[in-house]
Amino acid sequence: MKKPPKKPTEAETEQPNSISDPKSTSPYRGWTRRGFLQTTAGLSALAVTARTSVHADQDVSKGSLPTRSGPAETPLAFELNGVAVSTQAEPRETLADVLLYRLNLTGTKIGCDRGACGACTVLVDGATRVSCLTPALDIANRRVTTVEGLTLKDGSLSPLQQAFVNHDALQCGYCTPGFLMSATALYTKTPAPTKEQVVEAVSGNLCRCAAHSHIIDAILSVKNGERP
Amino acid sequence: MKTALGNLDFADATTLSEALTLLASEPDRVPLAGCTDVYVGLNFGHIEKKRFVNIWSLSELRGISENADFLRIGALTTYTEMIESPIIAKFLPMMRDCARLIGGCQVQNRGTVGGNIANGSPAGDTLPILAVAEAMIIAQSLSGTRKIPFLSFYAGYRKTVLLPGELIVAIEIPKPPGAQWFRKVGTRAANAISKVVIAGLRGETVRLAFGSVGPTVIRARRTEAVLSSGGTIAQARDALAHDIHPIDDLRSTSRYRMQVAENLLSAFWDSTTPNQS
């Protein structure tokens, strides 16, 4: 199924300050795979702008019929990492699809696409959800937080993110965003969790590289949101 | 990417009456609650249905309450809500134990008890609890409401007696008499589907139900009779072989399941035996 064309966001087209060294050159490193694919496909713009809710004025009284959508795409508005976004989605798309392929937020990962690995974990209204099993249209007007939303205003890593770095809590890093979201939700409810509480909070997240013990240490090292 | 997700028709109900009105004229629509079963099926092309009605926003179907005799759990109540409920902790602690072992927190925040029941998997972990507690399913359609005893809710493998146009709106559970016990055995403690799951109730009589050992959840009536009439645990283990007939499948073998079920029966009996000392 063809997705609507998108232009790389500013953050994606921005050239990193890459260097030339024995393994590669600076211009080569400046290309991301995604940026390359998008540019060569000649994609055009689809702005992600703030807009008011598309469902707000469709309130229906008792006995009436529900709002229907599909199979074509319909407008979808929600709050993403504190910013109002409005985009389009078909009923068949999941929240993970919309984040990755429509909004170009690649921090959320799809590991299993069946709710079992936790790599796609995001927060919806503050609670963890597997975005691979969440219909996109079900998040209209809700508040979504992804790993991109954890970084502090000044661009530095959140205490949890920093703790993962300090404790070497990853190898390939594919599971990391999901663990970070589960741990973030835990700290919102339980500022000083025990090890048992940490283990239970991330029991829906799997790490194929088996970094679990470092991950648990990293999460435990952050108490009351202080920098470890 | 996705295999079979084309041409979906998605209706978003905001009230129970909206949902039932739509289902009355289009009874083939599949209700969507937490989607933790349906979307696995959609993402992997196992579900061919294309028309859905989203009931997640129906606040009428949420919440846990009690009166002198019963608990009432709304069909859309999530595992997280059951884990956090003081009413469940007090009157149905086996349900809290069960809910904590379903998926991870992400699935517990979305998976609903109504979805577990309607999905009707023989491995559904809440089903043995509802079977020993002798719950009633409250089903509603535009033409009215009826109460279905949980023990007659399944007509066969993944087949329920729900009529076209009906939704499960709540479950009514008589406050269980006696000590409650729940265990599941899977490949790992968390986030794993049961190979054997058991719920037990030990009061004046004994009630036992097993999941994942037959096409639907099974009340172990012969075993219950042995234990309720003062028989030994060895006699009860023998009786269990007449109550359940587990099969080999991709998750486990018949022999393993039978052995584990017998061991769980003994563990239930030991841990609910009042301390003699």
Ligand SMILES: Cc1cc2nc3c(=O)[nH]c(=O)nc-3n(C[C@H](O)[C@H](O)[C@H](O)COP(=O)(O)OP(=O)(O)OC[C@H]3O[C@@H](n4cnc5c(N)ncnc54)[C@H](O)[C@@H]3O)c2cc1C
């Ligand atoms: C990673 C993972 C781990 C899991 N682990 C477990 C586990 O350990 N034990 C276990 O038992 N299950 C487990 N499950 C399965 C699942 O979470 C449960 O069965 C859940 O309770 C289903 O509820 P839902 O609201 O998500 O249902 P949905 O997926 O929305 O619906 C399931 C079915 O029920 C129907 N339905 C839903 N609500 C109603 C209603 N009110 N009236 C009529 N029909 C209705 C739907 O039409 C559909 O056919 C797991 C799932 C995942 C993804």
Ligand code: FES
């Ligand atoms: S991709 Fe969603 S849980 Fe694995």
Ligand code: FES
């Ligand atoms: S670091 Fe590779 S999966 Fe966890």
